[in-house]
Amino acid sequence: MALLRMRNAQGANATEIEKKIKRGNALRQGSAWRGSRWLVALLLVVLSVCVAAMWLYVTSLDSDVTETLVGQGELVTPQPRVYAVQCSEDYENYKRYPGCTPVKCGRAVTDGVVTREEAQVLRRLAERGMALAGSEGGASILDLHSGALSMGKQFVNIYRYFGDEIRDVFTQEDFQLYRNVRGRIQAVIAETFGLDPTLMYLTKPTFFSRINSTAAKTQHDEYWHPHIDKVTYGSFDYTSLLYLSDYGTDFTGGRFIFMDQNDNRTVEPRAGRVSFFSSGTENLHRVEKVTWGTRYAITVSFTCDPAHAIADPAIPGGTHG
Numbered sequence: 381m382a383l384l385r386m387r388n389a390q391g392a393n394a395t396e397i398e399k400k401i402k403r404g405n406a407l408r409q410g411s412a413w414r415g416s417r418w419l420v421a422l423l424l425v426v427l428s429v430c431v432a433a434m435w436l437y438v439t440s441l442d443s444d445v446t447e448t449l450v451g452q453g454e455l456v457t458p459q460p461r462v463y464a465v466q467c468s469e470d471y472e473n474y475k476r477y478p479g480c481t482p483v484k485c486g487r488a489v490t491d492g493v494v495t496r497e498e499a500q501v502l503r504r505l506a507e508r509g510m511a512l513a514g515s516e517g518g519a520s521i522l523d524l525h526s527g528a529l530s531m532g533k534q535f536v537n538i539y540r541y542f543g544d545e546i547r548d549v550f551t552q553e554d555f556q557l558y559r560n561v562r563g564r565i566q567a568v569i570a571e572t573f574g575l576d577p578t579l580m581y582l583t584k585p586t587f588f589s590r591i592n593s594t595a596a597k598t599q600h601d602e603y604w605h606p607h608i609d610k611v612t613y614g615s616f617d618y619t620s621l622l623y624l625s626d627y628g629t630d631f632t633g634g635r636f637i638f639m640d641q642n643d644n645r646t647v648e649p650r651a652g653r654v655s656f657f658s659s660g661t662e663n664l665h666r667v668e669k670v671t672w673g674t675r676y677a678i679t680v681s682f683t684c685d686p687a688h689a690i691a692d693p694a695i696p697g698g699t700h701g
């Protein structure tokens with residue numbers, strides 16, 4: 381009996397021990413699993429950082445930018461940052477208009493002329509306008525002066541195509557803001573280049589642009605080609621670009637690049653930033669391909685030739701908004 385009790389006692393002890401061993405194993409397995417979960421999470425973080433670094437590297441390969449004139453994160457205010465360049469001979473082939481025709485050439489950037497809030501209002505205006513149609517490819521334009529809007533592979537005239545309905549899309553305040561901003565840009569260009577602002581005129585085309593990474597469907601979508609504005613558009617003497625979105629957060633790629641003899645110098649778009657320059661060969665430039673997101677900007681251009689002047693955009697025939 382005593383022996384049996386001892387055996388029973390030993391049996392009970394054995395099952396206790398087995399249970400403890402099992403519990404121990406389960407605990408070890410649990411902590412091993414928890415440990416490997418941390419390892420997996422760490423690996424995922426490392427992998428994401430590597431992918432992001434590779435992405436940044438690959439997107440930067442496109443541009444071979446040698447110098448960043450103004451980065452997105454910088455705030456250039458109150459005075460514009462000015463880079464003088466020698467004027468090309470272009471201007472000798474055109475009639476000269478004293479007080480306006482470039483004598484001093486260069487490029488400048490300012491964040492102190494248009495606020496980010498104003499840029500946002502103008503961007504919403506562009507979004508509403510482009511929502512009416514838009515290009516099938518990656519680049520759409522909306523020209524409030526002529527009414528031209530990208531539609532599929534072509535353009536429509538919004539004022540003719542949408543008639544009175546256009547007043548539900550754009551208000552008089554929108555156009556007022558555009559005029560006001562245009563005036564301020566004109567003033568800063570005149571001050572920077574030593575011009576008489578009353579002798580420079582808005583010229584066409586002056587347009588909103590929306591660019592994304594969709595593949596081009598027609599030549600109109602190929603915004604990235606190097607060009608000289610005076611050659612491409614004829615009447616331009618001074619080009620200004622007002623950016624309505626931020627490089628790096630709203631889109632990647634899409635930096636503006638001055639293509640100098642041995643250097644590519646970039647201006648990174650920032651909402652509210654105005655970049656302006658004399659429009660001749662001294663300022664050959666291109667826009668990097670947008671690789672992600674949507675980039676909004678306005679091209680506002682000025683001429684010295686009164687014959688090429690255009691009036692500020694206005695809603696046809698309407699005074700109410």
Ligand SMILES: O=C(O)CCC(=O)C(=O)O
Binds near residue numbers: 589635667679
């Ligand atoms: O949007 C830009 O940064 C430049 C556009 C441009 O080069 C042009 O409109 O001629």
Ligand SMILES: [Fe+2]
Binds near residue numbers: 608
């Ligand atoms: Fe241009």
